[in-house]
Amino acid sequence: MAKQTKSLHTNLHDDATQSAPMTSRHKFQVKSEDDNNLELNLTNHFLIAMPSMMDPVFGGTVIYLCEHSPRGAMGMVINRPIELTVAGLFDRIDLKLEIIPDSHPIGKRPVIFGGPVQDDRGFVLHTPVGAYSSSLKVTDEIAFTTSRDVLEAVAAGDGPEQVLISVGYAGWGAGQLEQEILANGWLTVAADARILFDLPLEERFAAAIKLLGIDPLMLAAEAGHA
Template sequence: MKSFKNKFLYFIEKVPGDFFSNTLIYLCEHDSNGAFGFIVNQPTDFTVSKFLSSIGSKSNNHITSFERLMRGGPVDLDKVFMLHNDRSISNVNTSPLTDRLFLTSAPEVINSVNTNAGPNKFKLFLGYCGWSANQLESEIKNNSWHVIDANTDLIFDEPPHNLISAVSEDLGYDLSNISGESKKVH
């Protein structure tokens, strides 16, 4: 089985109103048991500061006042996850995805962004995208997803609304022009 871990997935199907329409997903894990990742280009209406205040965490960090909570996906919408770039944060609930990208759901790490003690680059996600065993492979085979090498710096450095354009620029072709009939897997 070929793993698509640490890749971007772009939803090819052009179905108006579909949950995944115009989504770019960073795939955190993919193995014989299934896959999971986060939609990285769709912010919610909530700032991180407003969200953290709603769970009783007081903000004194200007970054959280404009950074948006991201819509991670349709699974476990009551859970918050963080992608960040700080390898010095060691916690039993922090997993390295690459040498520069880490995943956690630990409340103390998530709350640390309010006190400037947390990672300097981060994204908070509400929920995640999940696939059962062989489901993602089947969807890729049916041309629902375009698989792309992930430049994870873009997750933090580009505004969410510009991610598809930035990835397209990196690739040298416009993702929005891809159809399910002509798909390239990188």
């Protein structure tokens, strides 16, 4: 399962004055035990946990992959809320929510458990990309930002149009995610921004599976007979 790999998140959280991390878009190959090659570039894809996923940290999750390269991969769980609202998070980090809650629902939204790496820090997945101090541009429309200025913009009411705020993220070392996929730990599918930002959290797992043309109930039934 995803590990808290120091080599990966050190790059992600360098000082905000440094360039955004891991911007390459390489394709590479992983050799399985039967010598078949698997070529992967899963940036801007969903990882969907298979029923066989025994790790309780990731069971039932959908992860949006923000970066995937020969050095590893990182992403954010997008469907597991924690018992903390955005307004509560802002209180904890001494950030005043200046927008009026009745006119803007952001303060009432739940914060997401993004993954086990640096789960004491806040991270923001958002669209449009904008110009913030430390962002990883995932696509022309979506960015993953690690700097406080994006939260300040959200609190002031002039942040990105759509945001997903998490504590922690998921990270894999070189080759680790590929081996988990070969072991049938994850399904993969190109990401859908509607699922990422618009759907209620509890609907995202089923919606992501349906992108593959799979009935979620059938998948659950297969797991029950495994």
